[in-house]
Amino acid sequence: MTIFDRITTLLGSTLSEAGFACAEYARQPSGCKRTGLMAALIAVTFSGPLWAQSTLVHNINGYTMNSQRERIEFVAIEFNGDTVERLYQAGDTLPAADEGGQSMTRIDGEGKTLLPGLIDAHGHVLSYGLSLLRVDMTGTSSEQEAVERVTQFRARNPDLNWIQGRGWNQVLWDSNEFPNAASLDAAGSEVPMWFSRVDGHAGWANQAAMELAGVDASTPDPEGGMIIRDAEGRPTGVFVDTAMDYITEQIPALSIEDQKRALLSAMHSLADLGMTSVHDAGISSTTLQAYQELAEDGPLPIRVYAMISANDEDYVERLGEGYIETADDTFVMRSVKIVADGALGSRGAYLNEEYSDQPGHHGLLLMSPDRLTQLIQVGMEEDFQINIHAIGDGANQIVMDNYEALIENTGTQAQRHRIEHAQILRFEDILRFHELGVIPSMQATHATSDKNMAVDRIGEVRIQGAYAWRKLLDAGARIANGSDFPVEPANPFFGLHASVTRQDRDNQPPGGWYPEEKMTREEALLSFTLDAAYAAHQDDILGTLEPGKKADFILVDEDYFAVEPGMLWQLDAEKTWVGGRLITPTP
CATH class of the missing domain: 3.10.310.70 (Diaminopimelate Epimerase; Chain A, domain 1)
Structure with a gap:
C-alpha cells in the first residue's frame, strides 16, 4: 500500500476525521515499520484543493542538475500542487492558459534564472531566529565596537532581564x-x-x-x-x-511560544535568501515540540531535516519513539547530532599533535571516547542516521574509527552517517569517507573565514588536509554543503562563491586560498542541492527539478553559470517556491 493509496482511502472524511498517516510508506517498501510519535504526527494535510490547477513559470533561463548529475537547461517549468509535472526545453511548444479546457496559471519569469531550491545541510534554525532578535556582533573590528553595539541595543530594550x-x-x-x-x-x-x-x-x-x-x-x-x-x-x-x-544554565529557558516565534522568523528569513530546505543541526525535545506544533498548523515555510541532540536529557526516549516525518515532507526528524570536539578559532578543536601556536595544547574532546562510542552505538541500534561534529584531525580520526567498527557491527551503512564540518583531516581519513559511505557535511565559508588564522593554528603541513574539498571529491565522497548559520552568514550564495573561488567576499586572496581545493560550479551547486538532499535521504524528492519531484525552486536575478566567479556571492534570490507555494516575496 503506497502513501497515495493510504490518502485515497481517507479522502471521504474531513481532515480531522482522516487523522494521521504514516509517511514511512513513501520511504520503505515494507510499509510503516515505526509507531509512536511518528504515526501520531504525520497529518494528511493539503494547502488547497487536492488536484489544483497547473502553474507554468515561463520565459526563464532554467537549470537543473538531474539524477545523473548533468546540467540540463530548460525555458519553462510546469507544476501541479507540490510536484513538478514537466520541464520545457527550447523549441518545445508551451501550453496555453486554457489548454484542454483546464485553466493554467502562467507566471512570466522575465528572462531570469531558475535553479533548484538551495539546501543548507548544516544550520541552527532556532539560534538564527534568536540572532535576529538579539545583539549582532558579527563583523565587529574591535572589542570596543562590540560593546558599543551592546550599549545601543540596551538603550532600545531597557526592560530586558x-x-x-x-x-x-x-x-x-x-x-x-x-x-x-x-x-x-x-x-x-x-x-x-x-x-x-x-x-x-x-x-x-x-x-x-x-x-x-x-x-x-x-x-x-x-x-x-x-x-x-x-x-x-x-x-x-x-x-x-x-x-x-x-x-x-542561569539564563531562563525559552517557552515553546518563544521558540515558535523564533523558528518562524528564521524560516521566512532563510526563504528570502533562496533556501528551500535546511538541516537543523541539533535540536532539543522542546524545539522538537515547537516544530511539531508549527507543522500541525500547516506546511512549514521551508523544509526542515532535524537532528535530535545527543545532549538532550530525553535523547534515548526520543530515539525509542522513532522517526518523525510529516506527510507534506516539510519536517523530518530521523537523525542524531553528537558533538565530539570544539572549534579551531577558540583552540577547542581536538588535534592529534599540539597546536602550532600554543605548544602543549591539543584542544578539547567534549566527552570521553567511551561515552562517544556509547552514544553512536545507541543511535545506530535504533536505526538513526548519526551526524557528528568533528573539526580537529584527532576528533575526526576518533569518529572515523568508531564508524569503521560500528557501521559494520550494526549494519547501518545505508543510513549515510555524516561528519559535520570534517574540517581538518589526515589523508588516511579522507579516503575512509567513500570507503565507509560517510558524508562530509562541510561549510565552504568556514574556509574563507578561517584563512586568517588556520595556518597559525595547525601549520603548513596539516593545512593540506584542511577544508580539503577537492581531495574528498576526488576520493569519491559526496559533500553536503552548508553555512553553519548563524556562525556564518546564512546566505547560500556566499557558500557557492567560496566553494568556486576559495576567496572571501572581497575576492581575496587573488586566485584563491589553497586554490587546488576549489569546486567547479556544477559541483558547488550539487553540494547545495542534490548532494545535500542525499545527505538527508531526500534525493528521491528533492535536489533536482525533474517530473515527480517536489516543486522547490528559486528565481535568481543573474545567471549562476555565466556571471564572473567573483560575483557569485552577489546573486539574489528574488522569488522562492517550496512545494509549489510562493513563499517569498509574500504573495
Missing part, C-alpha cells in the same frame, strides 16, 4: 585577544549579559552574569571546557565549550 547576542570573533579584532568582562560592565553592570563567539564554542559574560553563576577564581574548569583566566587566576569573562554551561 538578560542581554544576549552572538557573533564576536577576536581573531578579526585589532587586539587579537579574547574580550574581558570589565569592558561589558561599562555598558551596564546590573544586568547579566552573555554573548556567544561566532563559532558558538566560547562565550563572553559580564561580571553580573558570573556572580549569578557563582563563578570566581576557585571555580574549576569542567571536563571538556575551560575558563579563560588572568595572571592571578581570576575569570576574565570568557568561557570555552562545556565551561559555557556555568553561565547558560
Whole structure:
C-alpha cells in the first residue's frame, strides 16, 4: 500500500476525521515499520484543493542538475500542487492558459534564472531566529565596537532581564585577544549579559552574569571546557565549550511560544535568501515540540531535516519513539547530532599533535571516547542516521574509527552517517569517507573565514588536509554543503562563491586560498542541492527539478553559470517556491 493509496482511502472524511498517516510508506517498501510519535504526527494535510490547477513559470533561463548529475537547461517549468509535472526545453511548444479546457496559471519569469531550491545541510534554525532578535556582533573590528553595539541595543530594550547576542570573533579584532568582562560592565553592570563567539564554542559574560553563576577564581574548569583566566587566576569573562554551561544554565529557558516565534522568523528569513530546505543541526525535545506544533498548523515555510541532540536529557526516549516525518515532507526528524570536539578559532578543536601556536595544547574532546562510542552505538541500534561534529584531525580520526567498527557491527551503512564540518583531516581519513559511505557535511565559508588564522593554528603541513574539498571529491565522497548559520552568514550564495573561488567576499586572496581545493560550479551547486538532499535521504524528492519531484525552486536575478566567479556571492534570490507555494516575496 503506497502513501497515495493510504490518502485515497481517507479522502471521504474531513481532515480531522482522516487523522494521521504514516509517511514511512513513501520511504520503505515494507510499509510503516515505526509507531509512536511518528504515526501520531504525520497529518494528511493539503494547502488547497487536492488536484489544483497547473502553474507554468515561463520565459526563464532554467537549470537543473538531474539524477545523473548533468546540467540540463530548460525555458519553462510546469507544476501541479507540490510536484513538478514537466520541464520545457527550447523549441518545445508551451501550453496555453486554457489548454484542454483546464485553466493554467502562467507566471512570466522575465528572462531570469531558475535553479533548484538551495539546501543548507548544516544550520541552527532556532539560534538564527534568536540572532535576529538579539545583539549582532558579527563583523565587529574591535572589542570596543562590540560593546558599543551592546550599549545601543540596551538603550532600545531597557526592560530586558538578560542581554544576549552572538557573533564576536577576536581573531578579526585589532587586539587579537579574547574580550574581558570589565569592558561589558561599562555598558551596564546590573544586568547579566552573555554573548556567544561566532563559532558558538566560547562565550563572553559580564561580571553580573558570573556572580549569578557563582563563578570566581576557585571555580574549576569542567571536563571538556575551560575558563579563560588572568595572571592571578581570576575569570576574565570568557568561557570555552562545556565551561559555557556555568553561565547558560542561569539564563531562563525559552517557552515553546518563544521558540515558535523564533523558528518562524528564521524560516521566512532563510526563504528570502533562496533556501528551500535546511538541516537543523541539533535540536532539543522542546524545539522538537515547537516544530511539531508549527507543522500541525500547516506546511512549514521551508523544509526542515532535524537532528535530535545527543545532549538532550530525553535523547534515548526520543530515539525509542522513532522517526518523525510529516506527510507534506516539510519536517523530518530521523537523525542524531553528537558533538565530539570544539572549534579551531577558540583552540577547542581536538588535534592529534599540539597546536602550532600554543605548544602543549591539543584542544578539547567534549566527552570521553567511551561515552562517544556509547552514544553512536545507541543511535545506530535504533536505526538513526548519526551526524557528528568533528573539526580537529584527532576528533575526526576518533569518529572515523568508531564508524569503521560500528557501521559494520550494526549494519547501518545505508543510513549515510555524516561528519559535520570534517574540517581538518589526515589523508588516511579522507579516503575512509567513500570507503565507509560517510558524508562530509562541510561549510565552504568556514574556509574563507578561517584563512586568517588556520595556518597559525595547525601549520603548513596539516593545512593540506584542511577544508580539503577537492581531495574528498576526488576520493569519491559526496559533500553536503552548508553555512553553519548563524556562525556564518546564512546566505547560500556566499557558500557557492567560496566553494568556486576559495576567496572571501572581497575576492581575496587573488586566485584563491589553497586554490587546488576549489569546486567547479556544477559541483558547488550539487553540494547545495542534490548532494545535500542525499545527505538527508531526500534525493528521491528533492535536489533536482525533474517530473515527480517536489516543486522547490528559486528565481535568481543573474545567471549562476555565466556571471564572473567573483560575483557569485552577489546573486539574489528574488522569488522562492517550496512545494509549489510562493513563499517569498509574500504573495
